Amino acid sequence: MTSRIAYIASNTFREAVRDRVLYNLIAFALLLSGAAIFVGQISIDIERLVVVNLGLAAVSLFGTVIAIFIGIGLVSKEIEKRTLYTVLSRPVRRWEFIIGKFFGLAGTLVVNTFFMAIGVFAALLYVAHKFSRPDALILIALYFIILEFLMICALALLFSSFSTPLLSAVFAFSLFVIGSFADDLRAFAELSHGFTHWVAAAAAYLVPNFSALNVISAVAHQQPVGAQLVLSNTLYALLYTTVALSGAVLIFERRNLK
Amino acid sequence: MAAIEILDLEKTYLVGFWCKRPKRALQPLRLTIEEGEIFGFLGPNGAGKTTTLKILMGLVFPTAGTARILGREWTDPEVKAQIGFLPEQPYFYDYLTAHELLDYFGQLSGVPARERKRRVEEVLSLVGLTDIKGLQLRRFSKGMLQRIGIAQAILHNPRLVFLDEPMSGLDPLGRREVRDLIAQLKQDGKTVFFSTHILSDAEALCDRVAIIHKGELRGVGAVDDLTSSVVGKIEVIWQGTQIPASIKALGAECHVSGDNVRAVISDNQQDAIIDALRRERVRLISITPLRTSLETYFVEKLQHSQTTAGKRA
Numbered sequence: 287m288t289s290r291i292a293y294i295a296s297n298t299f300r301e302a303v304r305d306r307v308l309y310n311l312i313a314f315a316l317l318l319s320g321a322a323i324f325v326g327q328i329s330i331d332i333e334r335l336v337v338v339n340l341g342l343a344a345v346s347l348f349g350t351v352i353a354i355f356i357g358i359g360l361v362s363k364e365i366e367k368r369t370l371y372t373v374l375s376r377p378v379r380r381w382e383f384i385i386g387k388f389f390g391l392a393g394t395l396v397v398n399t400f401f402m403a404i405g406v407f408a409a410l411l412y413v414a415h416k417f418s419r420p421d422a423l424i425l426i427a428l429y430f431i432i433l434e435f436l437m438i439c440a441l442a443l444l445f446s447s448f449s450t451p452l453l454s455a456v457f458a459f460s461l462f463v464i465g466s467f468a469d470d471l472r473a474f475a476e477l478s479h480g481f482t483h484w485v486a487a488a489a490a491y492l493v494p495n496f497s498a499l500n501v502i503s504a505v506a507h508q509q510p511v512g513a514q515l516v517l518s519n520t521l522y523a524l525l526y527t528t529v530a531l532s533g534a535v536l537i538f539e540r541r542n543l544k
Numbered sequence: 545m546a547a548i549e550i551l552d553l554e555k556t557y558l559v560g561f562w563c564k565r566p567k568r569a570l571q572p573l574r575l576t577i578e579e580g581e582i583f584g585f586l587g588p589n590g591a592g593k594t595t596t597l598k599i600l601m602g603l604v605f606p607t608a609g610t611a612r613i614l615g616r617e618w619t620d621p622e623v624k625a626q627i628g629f630l631p632e633q634p635y636f637y638d639y640l641t642a643h644e645l646l647d648y649f650g651q652l653s654g655v656p657a658r659e660r661k662r663r664v665e666e667v668l669s670l671v672g673l674t675d676i677k678g679l680q681l682r683r684f685s686k687g688m689l690q691r692i693g694i695a696q697a698i699l700h701n702p703r704l705v706f707l708d709e710p711m712s713g714l715d716p717l718g719r720r721e722v723r724d725l726i727a728q729l730k731q732d733g734k735t736v737f738f739s740t741h742i743l744s745d746a747e748a749l750c751d752r753v754a755i756i757h758k759g760e761l762r763g764v765g766a767v768d769d770l771t772s773s774v775v776g777k778i779e780v781i782w783q784g785t786q787i788p789a790s791i792k793a794l795g796a797e798c799h800v801s802g803d804n805v806r807a808v809i810s811d812n813q814q815d816a817i818i819d820a821l822r823r824e825r826v827r828l829i830s831i832t833p834l835r836t837s838l839e840t841y842f843v844e845k846l847q848h849s850q851t852t853a854g855k856r857a
Contacts, residue, residue: 293651297637304639367635372696375601375629375706376652377621543603 290378291386298390299397302356307394310348311401317344322409333413338424338506341406346431346502348402349395350462353435356394357442358454360387361534365543374543381535388443388531395435403428420508423501426516430499433523437494438462440530447534447541461493469497494526545615547704547735548577548600553609555595555759569595571760572609577737577752579703582730584750584767585739586842592759593739594632597708601629614704625654628697632708632739634689638682642673642692645681646699653700667695672721686713694722698729705729707738711745723749747771747838755845762845770841777834780807780817783827790820804829 302308321340325333361384364370373383403424410421441461445454464471468490475486499519501511552572558564570592577583587593598604600611600618611618614626636645643664650660668674671691681689690713697705710726711719726749729736740746746753747767754764763770780796784805787798794816796807809817811833821828 290652293648297648300644301637301639368631368633369635369637371598371601371603371631372629372634372636372649372693373652374603375624375627375631376649377624377654378652379621540605542605543598 290382291389294373294378294383294386295389295393298360298387299393302391302394307352307356308398308401310352311398311405314344314348314402315405318405318409322412325413334410335506337409337413338406339502341402341409342424342427342431342502342505345399345402345406345428346434346500349399349431349435350438352398353391353395353438354442354455354458354462356391357439358446358451358458360391360443361446361538362449362451362454370543380539384443384447384531384535384538388439391439391443392436395439396432399428399432399435423505423508423511426511427501427505429516430501430519433519434496434499436527437496437523437530440527440534441494444530444534444537447538462496464489465494465496466500467497468493468495495522499523545579546576546612547579547581547614548575548583548737549612550575550596550600551610551612553596553599553606553611555592555599555604556607569759570599570606573756573761575754575761575764577735579735580730580733581751582726582736582738582749584746584753585737585756586741586743586746586753587739587756588741588846591756593756594708595759596756597629597631597706597739600706625700626703628700628702628705630693630697630705630707630710633712634693636681636689636692636696639680641678641680642668642676642684642695645692646696649696650699655700663699663701667699670698670725671695672718687715687718690714691718694725702734704735704737707736709740710738711740711742719745743837743839743842753838755842757846762848763841767838771836771838776811777808778811778814779830779832779834780809780821781805781829781831782807782821783829788820788824788826790823791817794820808834 318337318341322337325336361370364373370383374380406424406428407417407421410424411417438458442454442458445457449457471486471490471493472495475483475490478486498515501515504511550573552574553570554568554572555570556566556568559567573592573596585593585596595604599606600613602619602624613623616623637648640648646664646667647660650663655663668676671694673688673691673695676684676688681692684692690710694707694710697707707726710722714722723745726736726738738749750767752764752766753770755762781804783803785800785803787800787805787807791798791807794809794813796809796813796817798805798807807817814831818828818831
């Protein structure tokens with residue numbers, strides 16, 4: 287069982303690599319080295335702040351785009367091209383296929399983030415000439431970004447299991463945008479009353495809370511990130527991912543592959 | 545033991561965007577395929593052949609009915625380790641090479657790592673694909689992809705092989721090779737269930753065939769039985785280029801072809817035509833009773849079903 291999931295995950299990773307998904311690293315490297323050189327020249331004591339902010343925001347944005355645009359095609363493309371037929375006619379359960387695909391894409395994003403993280407630290411070293419203790423906080427921000435990717439992958443897979451790639455992209459991107467303002471939505475829910483309160487509260491707790499995972503600004507300002515936040519964010523992201531994946535499995539298990 | 549028991553499987557799709565209306569793709573189908581036989585599933589395009597195969601492969605869910613494969617419920621995933629499937633017009637991950645694809649499918653089918661490498665080489669050579677190392681599938685022709693499709697279906701040495709239009713996209717030589725391969729599978733004790741609309745392939749290969757049209761089973765039986773009904777005429781061939789008047793007088797339909805004359809005549813005129821040929825002192829080559837071909841049987845069944853449908857309307 288686990289071996290079949292691993293084989294499907296490994297093939298999904300191979301597909302992403304061969305489809306030149308990791309080429310985004312070149313654009314990322316160009317963006318970051320350009321920014322580092324530019325910031326190094328203006329030198330007004332905010333080099334570190336700019337590089338960390340820009341670098342982590344770029345890691346998040348590049349990864350999100352990859353997660354959405356590959357995730358939405360993971361199932362629908364296989365159905366459309368009928369590559370799924372020769373996979374599911376083997377002793378592969380449908381849920382194993384979904385989970386394998388998820389881990390394949392998640393693995394791609396982790397590898398991508400790893401290389402981008404090296405780029406962020408290299409740019410930081412270039413502008414600051416040395417690492418300081420608070421720079422370790424960047425690792426926590428990167429960990430939260432990976433948790434965010436897991437949730438986006440699971441959501442993209444969920445939409446991909448019943449919808450067309452175009453609609454899946456719209457749904458996933460909308461949720462990403464709304465989820466990025468989840469804290470504001472919750473604040474709005476608390477301020478409102480009656481029916482509006484219930485609708486806003488339901489929406490606020492249904493959409494993924496990406497605001498809680500965004501500590502880029504705090505890390506750039508060298509503010510500490512509490513262990514409790516790390517724990518609660520980890521549990522929240524894993525729970526949300528599990529629920530979204532379970533939904534994808536439930537839908538896909540009942541789907542006719544025409 | 546029966547290799548496949550199809551027990552009243554049926555499928556109705558809901559079609560239309562707003563107002564969904566039912567469209568029956570498969571009427572209740574009951575069919576048994578014995579182990580070790582080559583079974584042909586015949587029908588024109590859109591008859592329900594692929595729907596039946598997709599249901600058996602668990603790709604589409606039936607509206608009603610059930611099936612047993614190799615003695616187990618067809619939904620049992622463990623059954624799939626013992627079956628191979630070639631879909632119609634197969635499409636594979638085109639970023640992989642043939643070796644990578646087969647290795648991946650071998651992994652999913654549970655072929656041990658040590659055996660996998662040997663089996664991949666073995667099946668590639670069996671389907672006539674050599675010198676393709678390092679070549680991605682996106683560079684393969686349609687015929688080469690069909691061969692890869694057959695290779696992946698038999699890679700894990702399954703007991704039962706489902707082939708959906710296996711000759712599609714192949715040149716005459718390729719078709720011949722696939723025919724030989726299917727015959728070899730039977731010799732190896734495997735059961736082959738294949739769908740086709742090319743009747744000559746079915747006639748040459750199958751032990752039994754079933755004919756399906758508009759989702760309904762129209763006939764099933766051994767190829768020999770279906771094609772052995774004598775139509776009351778004989779075919780007489782003799783050497784010569786002239787048609788003697790005495791033979792024309794018997795009412796024979798004669799055609800000169802090269803150095804031979806072929807005549808078709810009622811079988812009760814057999815003695816008369818032999819006597820006439822003796823009198824004309826020509827060299828008789830053969831006398832053969834005319835039998836129904838599978839094609840004739842197939843067309844008759846289809847015409848019968850269309851007439852029945854017309855009467856119902």
